[in-house]
Amino acid sequence: MNTRPLTPLLALILLVALVVTLFPIFWIVMTALKPPTDWNAAPAIWIPSEPTLINFLTLFDPEAIGAFGVGGISESATAAVFGSILTSTCATLISVGIGFFAAIGLSRYTRVNRFTPLFILSGRMFPPAAIAVPFVIIFSAIQLIDTYVGLIAIYVAITLPFATWMLKSFVDEVPREVEEAAMIDGQSRLMAHLTVTAPLIKGGLFATTLFIFILNWSEFLFALVLSYSNIETIPIRLAKYVTATAGTLFGVQAALAVLAMAPLIVAGFLIQKHLARGMTFGAVKR
Amino acid sequence: MPQEIAISDLKGTRLGVPAADRTSAPSPTGAQRAARKRARFARGLAAPGMVISVFVLVVPLLVALAMSFTTWSPTRGSLLDAGFEGLFNYEELLVYDTRFVEAVARTLTLSVICLSLELAIGLGLAVIFLREFKGKSVLFSTLLTPMMVMPVVVGYTFWMLFQSNGPINQISMILFGTAPEWFRSAFFAWIVVIVTEVWHWTPLFFLIMLSGLNSLPENPIRAAVILGASPRQVFWRVVLPMLKPVIIVALVIRAMEIVKLFDEVFILTRGGPSTSTETISLYIYKLAFQDFQLAYGAAAAFLVLIGTLLMVHFLLAPVRDQLLGEPR
Numbered sequence: 001m002n003t004r005p006l007t008p009l010l011a012l013i014l015l016v017a018l019v020v021t022l023f024p025i026f027w028i029v030m031t032a033l034k035p036p037t038d039w040n041a042a043p044a045i046w047i048p049s050e051p052t053l054i055n056f057l058t059l060f061d062p063e064a065i066g067a068f069g070v071g072g073i074s075e076s077a078t079a080a081v082f083g084s085i086l087t088s089t090c091a092t093l094i095s096v097g098i099g100f101f102a103a104i105g106l107s108r109y110t111r112v113n114r115f116t117p118l119f120i121l122s123g124r125m126f127p128p129a130a131i132a133v134p135f136v137i138i139f140s141a142i143q144l145i146d147t148y149v150g151l152i153a154i155y156v157a158i159t160l161p162f163a164t165w166m167l168k169s170f171v172d173e174v175p176r177e178v179e180e181a182a183m184i185d186g187q188s189r190l191m192a193h194l195t196v197t198a199p200l201i202k203g204g205l206f207a208t209t210l211f212i213f214i215l216n217w218s219e220f221l222f223a224l225v226l227s228y229s230n231i232e233t234i235p236i237r238l239a240k241y242v243t244a245t246a247g248t249l250f251g252v253q254a255a256l257a258v259l260a261m262a263p264l265i266v267a268g269f270l271i272q273k274h275l276a277r278g279m280t281f282g283a284v285k286r
Numbered sequence: 287m288p289q290e291i292a293i294s295d296l297k298g299t300r301l302g303v304p305a306a307d308r309t310s311a312p313s314p315t316g317a318q319r320a321a322r323k324r325a326r327f328a329r330g331l332a333a334p335g336m337v338i339s340v341f342v343l344v345v346p347l348l349v350a351l352a353m354s355f356t357t358w359s360p361t362r363g364s365l366l367d368a369g370f371e372g373l374f375n376y377e378e379l380l381v382y383d384t385r386f387v388e389a390v391a392r393t394l395t396l397s398v399i400c401l402s403l404e405l406a407i408g409l410g411l412a413v414i415f416l417r418e419f420k421g422k423s424v425l426f427s428t429l430l431t432p433m434m435v436m437p438v439v440v441g442y443t444f445w446m447l448f449q450s451n452g453p454i455n456q457i458s459m460i461l462f463g464t465a466p467e468w469f470r471s472a473f474f475a476w477i478v479v480i481v482t483e484v485w486h487w488t489p490l491f492f493l494i495m496l497s498g499l500n501s502l503p504e505n506p507i508r509a510a511v512i513l514g515a516s517p518r519q520v521f522w523r524v525v526l527p528m529l530k531p532v533i534i535v536a537l538v539i540r541a542m543e544i545v546k547l548f549d550e551v552f553i554l555t556r557g558g559p560s561t562s563t564e565t566i567s568l569y570i571y572k573l574a575f576q577d578f579q580l581a582y583g584a585a586a587a588f589l590v591l592i593g594t595l596l597m598v599h600f601l602l603a604p605v606r607d608q609l610l611g612e613p614r
Binding site for chain 2: 004005006010011013014017018020021022024025027028031040041042043044046098099101102104105106108109110127128129131132133134135137138153154156157160164189190214217218220221225235238239242250253254257260261264265267268269272275276279280
């Protein structure tokens with residue numbers, strides 16, 4: 001289309017958009033660096049007088065903040081960080097692995113009828129608050145409640161549609177003649193897909209993995225209702241900090257929030273070319 | 287897209303079998319065997335996903351559906367002994383439960399407000415991004431940041447920003463000499479929820495709209511320009527109609543997400559003050575996990591599911607072919 005330069009008005013709009021986008025992130029990072037005296041100061045302090053990492057230390061050693069004469073947090077966030085890494089990593093790898101085969105099946109061997117997308121999407125339409133109800137009952141009965149295995153199983157199930165459709169859109173772009181050539185050379189179907197198709201969509205597999213990781217790492221509701229005392233993830237810990245301390249430990253809460261979003265922002269930047277595809281189940285390609 | 291394969295699987299005719307199979311299957315019986323093998327392989331590929339979907343989505347959904355016809359709650363013994371109450375819960379919800387109806391209305395209102403703002407701002411920014419300027423790619427990445435932040439953290443961050451001692455009130459005091467207690471009044475709590483949602487998800491619209499604009503065919507636009515259309519006319523009469531499928535896909539996906547909106551509101555307001563910011567997901571959560579009315583909550587969820595399915599089905603109708611990846 002037309003490639004005209006920016007007018008001053010448009011440049012101003014972009015500047016406003018930039019400031020609005022970054023301000024909340026700036027604020028939470030600054031709060032994470034504030035010593036306790038700056039946390040709830042009036043008027044609010046924008047840039048900490050003496051930046052400190054004490055809030056991050058306190059997350060793993062609840063007593064550390066005592067050096068500032070403030071009562072520590074009741075529990076450390078170590079278990080939550082471990083839980084988040086464990087569940088997100090396992091669930092992501094399983095989901096992408098299964099999704100890859102499903103994507104090959106959908107792209108190469110199945111006729112997609114007009115109700116297929118609706119069927120796949122319907123799993124995403126049901127309010128999680130409600131699908132969580134039968135999960136709690138079933139998982140209680142088979143002793144999977146409050147276990148990482150149970151949480152991972154659910155994460156695989158809820159991210160599988162995303163993984164499948166995102167990968168399908170990548171497989172669709174590989175000409176089937178390449179696989180067929182390998183099959184004529186005597187490779188089995190399975191080997192042809194693993195040794196020919198998979199390497200050709202390497203970038204797609206990487207993007208899908210990070211995208212599914214973002215979804216798993218962010219999940220809150222299922223972790224909330226399916227964990228009692230044995231398991232914990234970062235979002236759950238953050239919610240607990242906010243309730244338990246009634247909002248007085250701003251710095252420590254903000255430190256956990258920064259820790260929670262940092263990996264996602266990095267992952268997001270790495271796959272930004274493919275974000276639209278992931279978010280729209282492959283409907284928007286570029 | 288897969289074309290003739292499904293039919294050839296059924297008939298087992300040699301003609302429909304792709305080249306790879308033809309070479310390895312010289313006789314008709316060989317072709318049949320190859321087709322059968324192929325079908326078995328296809329089933330094998332789909333099996334793990336199917337098994338997971340059935341056990342982790344279909345079974346719980348059926349349990350929830352069965353439960354929604356009872357008045358069972360965990361304090362009343364086993365679910366298996368619960369009596370069938372027909373549509374009792376559904377009647378309660380639709381006829382007597384004003385809190386449910388209000389939560390639905392509130393969620394719909396929120397969708398309309400948020401989606402309009404997100405679409406307008408996202409599309410506007412995307413149009414600006416059609417121009418060339420310095421630092422475009424850096425700015426593009428930066429503007430996408432909010433959608434990568436997890437919802438709980440977004441909720442927490444805006445909760446911080448709107449504290450009475452927070453920066454928003456500080457700015458408000460300087461500009462207007464007064465600042466509200468954001469979470470104490472229904473009206474202001476609503477504004478916080480809307481601002482949070484719009485900040486979080488406008489980048490998605492921006493991203494999808496820009497993808498859409500960049501992949502539009504150039505010829506109709508050139509033709510319109512040559513025929514003397516003003517830039518405004520080109521945008522409203524040519525570009526926007528061509529962008530319609532992309533806009534609908536974005537709206538459908540976001541509408542589905544807003545129906546499920548839970549995390550941010552849970553952290554920001556917990557539905558308060560009173561029930562004034564209670565979304566449908568939050569209400570169902572409270573029914574099931576605070577009041578332990580599991581059966582009633584399941585019924586509410588099914589009503590929401592049916593409503594969402596209908597909405598999505600009709601919204602997607604004009605663009606279904608494109609979603610399926612078939613040439614239009």
